[in-house]
Amino acid sequence: MKSPSHLHLLLYSGATFTEVAPLLGFPWTSRTTYGDGAVRTSDGLTLLPDEPLEALGNVVSGAVVIPGGDPSDLLEDPVALAILARELPRLATRDDVTLGAICNGALLLARVGLLDGRRCTHTAHAPYATAEAYPELMAFAESFLGPAVWCDEDVVIDGRIVTAKPWAALTFAKVMARAAGQDRPGAASRARYLGGRRDAPGQDPYERYVIELSALSGTRAPMATIEAHVAWLRTFEAVGALELAGPLAPSQPGELGSGLVVIRAGSLAEAEALAATDPFVTSGVRMARVRRWQLSCDDNGHMLP
Template structure:
């Protein structure tokens, strides 16, 4: 098994979790499969850097001293807003030599400044997608996914999405079982596939302004198996069904039915990923009623049936 060197680029104003999150994943994989990864960090001059949270990171070396790595990890952070021109120049010259180029959060901005994302699909933290697209029109910016793969370049969304991407890379390099073992040791709540949206149903919808509608949102999340018809929810908000439906959509940006669908799908996915409950039990607990209703919802939203979805997270034991 070849050893893959992962080199993380450090600079003043870097987001510490963009660095430590992915490196902890690769370090965990190295523990599971000794000899699989060699982890290195480097700054422009080899000097310590101060992160955006005030922590000091001491690199292993200067960037000029490091040989071309297998995986070059470019984190984000406040330091990407006005980066040292020498860093952009180094990336432009040396990043293409890496077998795999990975950015976390606004690290994609550094790659774009160096011209490395031109003509490619990429993502970054949702708050900076518009800025990235506006300043770098040659980049095909997709604001929705957790991470995007385009050839040997992978870009991820905000902060913890770098962990999701690193887990996917470990699965690609080694195997699914190792990636899942690392995820469990890190107590990662949900190992998200790349095409999953950056936000959960609760975060992607706006929080209602009025307390009765906020209470309805909480109730839906906590009771996905309850009667969540418009009539039942309207009664909880003490509104007529028509008034409730209009007010809910106006304040959250989605219809009550769409919100319920998203919550139930996420609840079912978590149960399939994190428990051994049967498909029939999961369908009842998530409010679908029957396995067939849940199967239709999964195929429509994810393109895969519940049983196959579970196999992705719980592969059969090796013979």
């Protein structure tokens, strides 16, 4: 018999719910949200948590997940912070619990000392998150992220703690589901996102396509264009069409950035039309080449950690 698997979501005003929404597509035994009173997310949703923060002490097992967004109000609330400082370290010592944080959710783990000396990823140390662009965030984050070992990876697993960058929400969800004992990470979310778009039972008409983004000589992407590109990626993520996205490592020092995006689309022509709307492409700082992706990352696991 399959073991129970439980999802526990920590909510707060300013959280970005879309970063953890893919987790809801998996067949959890139970789903519980935690927070003190109604919260207003950065996505414009008003959510009423099932349990108060104090109830984190009653977690039975499973995945405890913290979304990104702007957690400053929570971090500046002495009562809430005292609860998190007590309960999160307790959960981190348990073999039947995996703690996960995406984007700025990692700030909460860092604030209670759980990232000290640990490998992790978070937005604050990303190349585009410079002190000049985000002075308040950088000063705020550096006050307690210093002891963490930052890794420039989309998802980082260190023991029972998982951290992720904001554009890796689907991969993050798969990793957390697998850690919590899901038998087929990816299968449930694929059914949820694409179940209404099938030509026939068991047949998925949507293929995967790779968008290769190459930097044009002498051009660099300004911050506004990078932010617009991330927002563009999230439009695909919101409908389950984004499989993978990220930069490619430079082959030599000083090489301009390039990257790839893997999406689901009905045809090559459709994928090419979608690629043409990427702000990187429309602004002229990147050139896009689109090709069909041959492997299934859900069925063969080639894109899973």
